[in-house]
Amino acid sequence: MLLDSCSVINLVHAGALELVCSLDGIECWLTPLVVDESGPTCAAIMLDLQQRGLIHFLDDACVNAKRFLHLLDAHHLGAGETECMAIAVENDHYICCDDRRARQTASNLIGAERVFGTIRVLRVCVEQHRIECSEARRLLRTMREQGGFLPDTPQSYFCRGE
Numbered sequence: 001m002l003l004d005s006c007s008v009i010n011l012v013h014a015g016a017l018e019l020v021c022s023l024d025g026i027e028c029w030l031t032p033l034v035v036d037e038s039g040p041t042c043a044a045i046m047l048d049l050q051q052r053g054l055i056h057f058l059d060d061a062c063v064n065a066k067r068f069l070h071l072l073d074a075h076h077l078g079a080g081e082t083e084c085m086a087i088a089v090e091n092d093h094y095i096c097c098d099d100r101r102a103r104q105t106a107s108n109l110i111g112a113e114r115v116f117g118t119i120r121v122l123r124v125c126v127e128q129h130r131i132e133c134s135e136a137r138r139l140l141r142t143m144r145e146q147g148g149f150l151p152d153t154p155q156s157y158f159c160r161g162e
Contacts, residue, residue: 001026001027001028001093001095001096002029002030002031002084002087002088002096003028003029003030003034003084003096004034004078004080004095004097004099005033005034005037005081006081006097006098006148007096007097007118008038008042008046009038009039010098010148010150011121011143012041013142013147014140014142014146015139015142016125017055018045019130019131020121021049021054021055023121023124023125023128023130027056028049028054029055029058029093030046030055030056030057030058031058031062031063031080031083031084031087032057032060033080033083034080036080037079037080058087062087063086063087064087067086067089067090068086071085071086071089071109075102075105077099077101077102077105078102081097081099081102084097084106085102085106085109088106088110088114089109089110093114094116095114095115095116096116096117096121098118098148117150118140118143118148119150119151119153122136122139122158123136126159133158133159134155136158137153137155140153
């Protein structure tokens with residue numbers, strides 16, 4: 001799953017990036033622009049996770065520059081989000097993105113089943129019994145308190161079937 005910079009920042013603010021990168025069946029990947037956009041604090045955490053084998057960095061060679069520029073011009077989204085989409089269009093990567101318009105664009109390009117936001121990823125953490133649903137709600141609240149533009153989501157979203 002390709003993480004965009006907003007997702008990375010939100011997860012770092014909640015102390016949940018390592019949790020997400022440890023999920024079964026999900027490999028977390030970062031594009032060059034996402035690393036740049038995320039800032040030095042996030043970069044240090046990402047580097048630690050990369051050294052521990054929990055997150056992977058893609059290099060510039062993975063990005064089709066022509067497709068990237070076309071998507072950037074056509075959709076007027078952030079560079080990191082657009083870079084994730086340019087890579088996912090040509091591969092089978094999923095995308096984790098917290099911008100609603102970017103998620104909609106990505107859904108149209110690669111299919112909604114391959115597009116996540118951090119809220120949905122937190123639900124996967126609950127489904128894999130990594131955290132309780134109340135903890136997912138607490139992590140979301142922390143992200144919002146730290147400036148994440150995320151909708152207030154009821155605990156029932158995380159506690160499905162409990």
